[in-house]
Every structure is written in structure tokens, then in C-alpha cells.
Amino acid sequence: MLQQQFNAKKNQFQNQSVSGIGTLFSIQDATIEYGKIKALDNVQFKVSLGEIVFLTGASGAGKTTLLKLLAGHTDLTKGKIKRPGADNFVSMIFQDHRFIERKSCEDNLWVSYDPKIYRSKNEFHKEMMEFAEVLGIKDRLGLKIKDANGGLKQKVAFIRAMLCRPSVIIADEPTSSLDYENAKKIYDILNLYNTKRGLTVIWASHNKDLVKKFNGRIVHIDKGKIIYSGHACFI
Numbered sequence: 001m002l003q004q005q006f007n008a009k010k011n012q013f014q015n016q017s018v019s020g021i022g023t024l025f026s027i028q029d030a031t032i033e034y035g036k037i038k039a040l041d042n043v044q045f046k047v048s049l050g051e052i053v054f055l056t057g058a059s060g061a062g063k064t065t066l067l068k069l070l071a072g073h074t075d076l077t078k079g080k081i082k083r084p085g086a087d088n089f090v091s092m093i094f095q096d097h098r099f100i101e102r103k104s105c106e107d108n109l110w111v112s113y114d115p116k117i118y119r120s121k122n123e124f125h126k127e128m129m130e131f132a133e134v135l136g137i138k139d140r141l142g143l144k145i146k147d148a149n150g151g152l153k154q155k156v157a158f159i160r161a162m163l164c165r166p167s168v169i170i171a172d173e174p175t176s177s178l179d180y181e182n183a184k185k186i187y188d189i190l191n192l193y194n195t196k197r198g199l200t201v202i203w204a205s206h207n208k209d210l211v212k213k214f215n216g217r218i219v220h221i222d223k224g225k226i227i228y229s230g231h232a233c234f235i
């Protein structure tokens, strides 16, 4: 079943790329103002199906604002935006994880269970355990969220997003509480899913050393403007 879904996604990805309709997000002349602050200032931005895009920039540069705009959580003051259609499921990881605090990590992961996606609860559970194993948190899934540290919460948030089997993942500094080795495990999963399933990734990160190791596009924002968009080796 998993293999069939892989193949279906892969075909969809290849067909759309070949026919040139692979643009998932497109933003034109986008400005978002909060009073006198221009959080985004006349931004042009496109993301194609199957791309990995890392958003970098100093604190206050506009990364979260851009991600919220892509996710449909905020509106433009000026400009235009095109978002993916219903056939592309977008998973989001924002900084407020909206967990059920008094419930266990595992219970919080079950929130992603959808009988339309999984053949059985067993299948879902198996996939959950595979992610937990790779990220080294299998023995901590019973811990209540209120007792979990920041790193564990970030891993749970990542797994919860991946268990929706998205075709696009949008994430706002999702590894900020993790050390290099643990963050790399998450980046490796993203790379794998990108290669095997055409997962599109839009990922804000402060970790320049790590993002440079991946074959993604870096989009650097400064004071609400995109000042660089290209391969990591030129930054």
C-alpha cells in the first residue's frame, strides 16, 4: 500500500513537472504591513513541486511572516498569492505546537491518524514507531507533553506532521531545540522523503551549517525582502 502511494505521488510529481504545471506556491509583489513595519516588502517568490527551500535570515527578517502567508494564516496587505490545490496536502510545524499538554507524546501523535490514509490502526502505529525509532524517542512516547523537554516536543511535532503523509511540509525553525546530530536525523528524513516521494519542503532555519549540506535552495530574507535565492554554495 505504502509503495502504491509512493508510486502514485511519484507519477503525479513527474507528470506535473513535465507538463510545466509544477508551481505549488507563487507570490507576486507581496507586502505585509503591521502598522509602520513592513514584515514583507514587495516579495516575489515561487516554490515548485518537489523542491527543498530553506528560509534563512536574522531575527525579525520576516521568515515566520512568509511561512504564515504560505500556510494561509495571514493575509497580504498588497500583492497576490497562489496556493496549492486540494490534491496537495500541506503539513505545518509552527513554533506553538498546539499539543494536548496533559496527554502523552503517543496520544498526541494519534491526532494524525486518518482512516482515509491508513488501511488500519496497526499500519499507522507501525509507521509512528519507525519514525520514533529513527529519531531515538521510542522509549519516551509514553511521557506526557507537559513533562517533555523542547527537543522531544520538536521531534513529536515533526513525526505528527509526517504521519499525515503530506506532499508539502512547511516548518518554522522546527529543530531549534535540537543539537546538530539530532537535527541532522530530521534533515535526513526530509531528504529521503523528498527523493523517494517528491515531498516539497519549505523550512525556516537558523542552522546555516546544516542547510548548506543539503541540496536545497536557500532563500535569504533581510528586512522583509528576499535578497538571495539560489544554491547554498554561493552564500
Ligand SMILES: Nc1ncnc2c1ncn2[C@@H]1O[C@H](COP(=O)(O)OP(=O)(O)OP(=O)(O)O)[C@@H](O)[C@H]1O
Binding pocket: 034, 037, 038, 039, 057, 058, 059, 060, 061, 062, 063, 064, 065, 066
Ligand atoms: N502580528 C504582528 N504584529 C506586529 N508586528 C509583527 C507581527 N508579526 C510580525 N511582526 C513584525 O514583523 C517583522 C517580521 O517578523 P517575523 O516574525 O516574520 O520575523 P522572523 O524572521 O520570523 O524572526 P525570528 O527569527 O525572530 O523568528 C518583525 O519586525 C516583527 O516584529
Ligand SMILES: [Mg+2]
Binding pocket: 063, 064, 065, 172
Ligand atoms: Mg520567526
